[in-house]
Amino acid sequence: MSDQTCQVATGQPSAPIGTTLKPAPNFRLIALIIASAMFMEQLDATVLATALPTMARDFGVSPPSMSIALTSYLLSLAIFIPASGRVADRFGSRTVFRTAIAVFTLGSILCAQAPNLTFLVFARLIQGLGGAMMMPVGRLVLMRSVQRKDFVAAMSWLLVPALIGPILGPPVGGLIVTYLDWRWIFYINVPIGILGFILVSIYIEEFKGESKGKFDTFGLFLSGVSLGSLLFGFEMSSRSGEAGTSILLIAIGLVFGAAYLRHARNHPSPILDFSLMRVPSFKESVMAGSLTRITQGAQPFLLPLMLQLQFGLSAASAGGIVVATALGSMLMKATAGKILRRYGFRNSLTVIGWISTLGYALCAFFRPDWPIWLIFTILFFCGFFMSFQFTAYNIVAYDQIDRERMSSATSFYTTFQQLMLSLGICVGALALNTSMLVQDHTDPKLGDFSVAFLVVTAISLTATIWNRRFSPNAGSDISGHQA
Structure with missing residues (x-):
């Protein structure tokens, strides 16, 4: 890659030859x-x-x-x-x-x-x-x-x-x-x-980026109502007795979302630029990352609840176990670069995506008689692999995004990231409540939590389809991998 291309991709201004730049x-x-x-x-x-x-x-x-x-x-x-x-x-x-x-x-x-x-x-x-x-x-x-x-x-x-x-x-x-x-x-x-x-x-x-015409005020209104309604609807779905309100809010969000999409087609610089989804690496990262975030959003909701209600642990003890995923995430930062350099983004995300998702699926089989050290170890490695996935997704998403569109891409990506994390809570709560309804439980049982974990991880496992669509050379100049 040329120096000029690198400067455009990173947003760093070029300087005349011989100019001394500030370190x-x-x-x-x-x-x-x-x-x-x-x-x-x-x-x-x-x-x-x-x-x-x-x-x-x-x-x-x-x-x-x-x-x-x-x-x-x-x-x-x-x-x-x-x-x-x-x-x-x-x-x-x-x-x-x-x-x-x-x-x-x-x-x-x-x-x-x-x-x-x-x-x-x-x-x-x-x-x-x-x-x-x-x-x-x-x-x-x-x-x-x-x-x-x-x-x-x-x-x-x-x-x-x-x-x-x-x-x-x-x-x-x-x-x-x-x-x-x-x-x-x-x-x-x-x-x-x-x-x-x-x-x-x-x-x-x-x-400062380049100005792209008049600010999309009406688009901001439509997207705000849509995203606000969807986030509220997803968040309220995890509460008992709020199903009707949750469904109503999600319906409002979808209606205004459709109105925004129609508006965005005719606006020269929409507040959320869906044309970014025509960029292959960005589209694949958004799609695969969104499906994977279903599990990431549901896990902090389901796991502490199960440990307290079914294992009889206090909030502090449950938190002490769940912190294993944080420790695994910290270990990841020392190894992510080496893995990506050796195997590239596509292969790494495909294989580690399977390992991470199936690791969280093991939570469905946790039982009170399991040794705490074993649960802690499984969660530790789940945290490591999940953290690797999001590190890779957040990098390769911008592989083909030029400097002028970088700000639009970060807004778009962060919006969907927040939305899918909330949707993960919604899916986890819906699966838990549905299992309770089918089995006629007024309070969640271990089997209900097992169903919820398996549902959310099954959805996230479909991210493999999008991981395989990455080009073998995706992000190669970033990772140093030679396909």
Whole structure:
């Protein structure tokens, strides 16, 4: 690959021969700065669920009514994630990322100071605005700051905290609620946010994309209603007694989604650019990654619930077992580059996709008499292989995306990533409840959890079809693999 092609793909500006450029910071430092912000967002999204009963008591409301504190955050994500790429092009990726950290930190402070539920919902909307910009723009900053040869290692460093956050959320929330005040759930974001803001200001370069015509305001409205309804519908499907509302919201989301697709065909620069799906590596990564995320979304919902309800473990003990997947994810970052260099993206994703999905299918056969060390070991390797998959998907997706479309691609990819994680919860909950209905159980039994695990992993296993469609040379200049 020529130097010019490399510069276009990474978003790094070219310079005349003989010009002395400012030394770029180490890619690991850049990845860790971005990862710290994403970890803060991912941890906060899951840690709150543990504290809702305690918060409900302080606010003088019923625990079920606290669900609006979760859904209000999802609303902000649904509305603003699609707009993140255009905003980053207009104001600069460093400026937007730094501002997103500041907004998220401010929202955290407001959440911690909330005197009632209404104020908390308002603060969560602000938090969601910051979170919606942090996820895709953070990935965009990484793509524009790191050379292609360092993509694999940088993405490995980036994705580990994002995978660890949802896993550590419940046990961390339980510890805070048990030994501290629930407000510390939000205060812990403040030092991380301040440090991240400073480091981004020092080490991240500014980059502005080219303006592509008038902002798609109507498209933003249609996509916001569609994605918001779908996310709410998927999230509510995991709650008992909310089936009717869930179905209604999903139906609204599909109707507005169809309206958006029709609108996007006639708009010169739609807020979500579906023409990106004509790029082979991007399309295959979106499709295979979406199917795989069904399992990733369902597993944090099903596994802790099964360990507590059927194994009789406390929330802290269940969290201690589930953390095995986080440890496996951490090991992955040291080996992903070597595997991809040896076998390439297509072969690696095909084989490891089977291993990872079948590994999570083993959760269907967990029983209380199994040794804890064996369950821990299986989950450890599941975390390793699943983390490898998402590292590879997040890299190869941008293999054929040029610099001008990088911001649109990150917005599009992040939107579907968030949607499919929520759908994973929906599928897991639906399979669990259907099994209970068929077997006439009012409370879930071990067999019901087994059915749910097998259903979600069977869906994710179909990602193999799309993995085999990757070109043998896909991402070869990134991984160093020679087909």
